[in-house]
Amino acid sequence: MSDLSITGAGATADPNAREAPPASQVRGYWGNVWQRLRYDYATLFFLALIILIVASAVFAPLIAPFDPNKASMAHRLKPLFFRDNILGTDEQGRDILSRILYGGRTSLLMGIAPVVVATIVGGLFGVVAGYAGGKVNTIIMRGMDVFFAFPSVLLAVAISGSLGGGMINQLITLTVVLTPPLCRVAETATSQIRSMDFVDAARASGASTTSILFNHVLVNAISPVLVYASTLVSASILLASGLSFLGLGVSPPTPDWGLMLSTLRQALYVQPIVCAMPGVAILITSIAFNLVSDGLRQAMDVKA
Amino acid sequence: MSTQAQARLEQAPDRGGRAQPMLIASHLKRYFPIRGGVLNRTVAEVKAVDDISFTVLKGETLGVVGESGCGKSTLARLLMHLLPRDSGDIIFDGDAVGQLHGLPLRDLRRNMQMVFQDSYSSLNPRLPIEQSVAYAPRVHGMGRAQAKRTARELLQRVGLRPELFAGRYPHELSGGQKQRVNIARALALNPRMLILDEAVSALDKSVEAQVLNLLGTLKREFELTYMFISHDLHVVQYISDRVMVMYLGQVVELGPVDAIYAHPRHPYTAALLDCRLTVDPATRIETPPLVGDPPNPINPPSGCRFRTRCPHAERICEERMPLLGEWNNRPESHLVACHMVHAGSGHSKAPPGGLH
Numbered sequence: 001m002s003d004l005s006i007t008g009a010g011a012t013a014d015p016n017a018r019e020a021p022p023a024s025q026v027r028g029y030w031g032n033v034w035q036r037l038r039y040d041y042a043t044l045f046f047l048a049l050i051i052l053i054v055a056s057a058v059f060a061p062l063i064a065p066f067d068p069n070k071a072s073m074a075h076r077l078k079p080l081f082f083r084d085n086i087l088g089t090d091e092q093g094r095d096i097l098s099r100i101l102y103g104g105r106t107s108l109l110m111g112i113a114p115v116v117v118a119t120i121v122g123g124l125f126g127v128v129a130g131y132a133g134g135k136v137n138t139i140i141m142r143g144m145d146v147f148f149a150f151p152s153v154l155l156a157v158a159i160s161g162s163l164g165g166g167m168i169n170q171l172i173t174l175t176v177v178l179t180p181p182l183c184r185v186a187e188t189a190t191s192q193i194r195s196m197d198f199v200d201a202a203r204a205s206g207a208s209t210t211s212i213l214f215n216h217v218l219v220n221a222i223s224p225v226l227v228y229a230s231t232l233v234s235a236s237i238l239l240a241s242g243l244s245f246l247g248l249g250v251s252p253p254t255p256d257w258g259l260m261l262s263t264l265r266q267a268l269y270v271q272p273i274v275c276a277m278p279g280v281a282i283l284i285t286s287i288a289f290n291l292v293s294d295g296l297r298q299a300m301d302v303k304a
Numbered sequence: 305m306s307t308q309a310q311a312r313l314e315q316a317p318d319r320g321g322r323a324q325p326m327l328i329a330s331h332l333k334r335y336f337p338i339r340g341g342v343l344n345r346t347v348a349e350v351k352a353v354d355d356i357s358f359t360v361l362k363g364e365t366l367g368v369v370g371e372s373g374c375g376k377s378t379l380a381r382l383l384m385h386l387l388p389r390d391s392g393d394i395i396f397d398g399d400a401v402g403q404l405h406g407l408p409l410r411d412l413r414r415n416m417q418m419v420f421q422d423s424y425s426s427l428n429p430r431l432p433i434e435q436s437v438a439y440a441p442r443v444h445g446m447g448r449a450q451a452k453r454t455a456r457e458l459l460q461r462v463g464l465r466p467e468l469f470a471g472r473y474p475h476e477l478s479g480g481q482k483q484r485v486n487i488a489r490a491l492a493l494n495p496r497m498l499i500l501d502e503a504v505s506a507l508d509k510s511v512e513a514q515v516l517n518l519l520g521t522l523k524r525e526f527e528l529t530y531m532f533i534s535h536d537l538h539v540v541q542y543i544s545d546r547v548m549v550m551y552l553g554q555v556v557e558l559g560p561v562d563a564i565y566a567h568p569r570h571p572y573t574a575a576l577l578d579c580r581l582t583v584d585p586a587t588r589i590e591t592p593p594l595v596g597d598p599p600n601p602i603n604p605p606s607g608c609r610f611r612t613r614c615p616h617a618e619r620i621c622e623e624r625m626p627l628l629g630e631w632n633n634r635p636e637s638h639l640v641a642c643h644m645v646h647a648g649s650g651h652s653k654a655p656p657g658g659l660h
Contacts, residue, residue: 027432027471028432028435029430029431029432196425196426197420197421197422197425197426198425198426198427198428198436200381200386200420200426201418201420201426201486201489202439203386204384204386204413204417204418205413205417205439205440205443205444205492205493206409206410206413206414206440206443206444207439207440207443208443211443215431215439216428216431219428219430219431220428220429220430
């Protein structure tokens, strides 16, 4: 056949032609994402950093040099590298490093758990709204718009204020605040995909809606949602810190990065560097999450 | 060839016999409501497909031509049941589709598949093409390994070497290659009929010729029936057995390709054919045979819809809508919806005779 040979010639002349994979080795989408991620060393480095930060929070009792709540009136607001207190001490003479390690437990929980829950809930509503369209879309999205009417910090303060302080309430607050934007991202991505011909082709093949959603819609909608969610991790940590700072989060003896910043700010003129340490922890964590999400976005873009 | 037959789904048997048309569409209608106002009420309707009846005979290629926006793609989607129809019946090989005791929709989709116009958006960008082709057989209960084998065989069949192409993503393919994948996907269920919606329109001429040849070969090999939708009159002439000309959601002329191209009887068909480019300087025309855009389908003209652009328009054209005429399955019948053709219609150019 003539057209067969023409195609063959075109394929060999293709500069992007790669080695032909053996018959059994066509990688799926996620396999390809992993392949690209494997050689993205910057992203891998920050991924390792995140794992390190999480591990240090989880194993805080094993690695912390001091009890985070043990005060010492004699050694208040000491500078960096004062005796065994590598990062100095706070206004009650507690070891900053130990408090940062323990504080990571609250702060990382505040950063990750609400985002995970909000991604599942918001993503589900968004995909349903985007795929169903019409009245269902209107009901879900107008409901979300109610939350968009408030600035996120104000909304968080309002919900936190009405629920009261404490860790569980803070988690609920953050989840409620983060759900609408994730829902919106999922809805936008889904309604774009919904109008593509390949969805119609799948319908024309007789596939069920569930199958189409999982095999065709979700794989395309998931990458903007996941990437946006990973940027929200740092935003969530900052928001949680802000709530703790305002006294709407965890209560004082519990170490938390935001709370530490809040109490240390009075000593800003005495020990500026020591007072900035919890902020540095927040900064490093946020940057790590943002850069990993950036790398993830690149790896998930098949055209990159 | 024997392994190929094993790997693919069985083609559904011919139920109605040779004489039964593959597809009968009768009085299909689809109006799109235009909503507006505070209460979101329907203020107008776009008559995208307005009372269309036709048949597709077994083994033939029915060409469908018409300007952009005349309802060709809507018609294709109605036939595939991707859009609900407002009224009308679709009968596939003698069985009414989607009715009690009729052909279930799922079976229709096994039997009839569609190749989409936009080769860019018609393939899932996140799936290697092999998985795109294997998806439909998987949906219909084929095992993973066997579906993969089917996909590879079909890719080979449309001229894409599976060892090179199976793992590629759509963005790594050219337009012609993507359209081949689309064709392979449509064939994956081993259908009896393909609707090709502008399947070659986006391709450049050399690739278009390759794909047309491929379609011809596949048609013989898999005993397919085609409905070929295009705005390209040359391509339709080349590939079709019969041609259906559409204007503003209606059929204006339907007949054998040679008859229509040699002696178009509807003024719109004649004008459309005059729009073709020619290489012969003697037959060149200076004035465009068809001026202006088609009227708005929201408020189509009364009577004959073409009368606003027709050089022969008379009073009768304003008053009465011309009908397509006798409706039958004979492949040789040439039907025209024009008062000039129907005897006794009241048009000054109509042949003399009694009331039609």
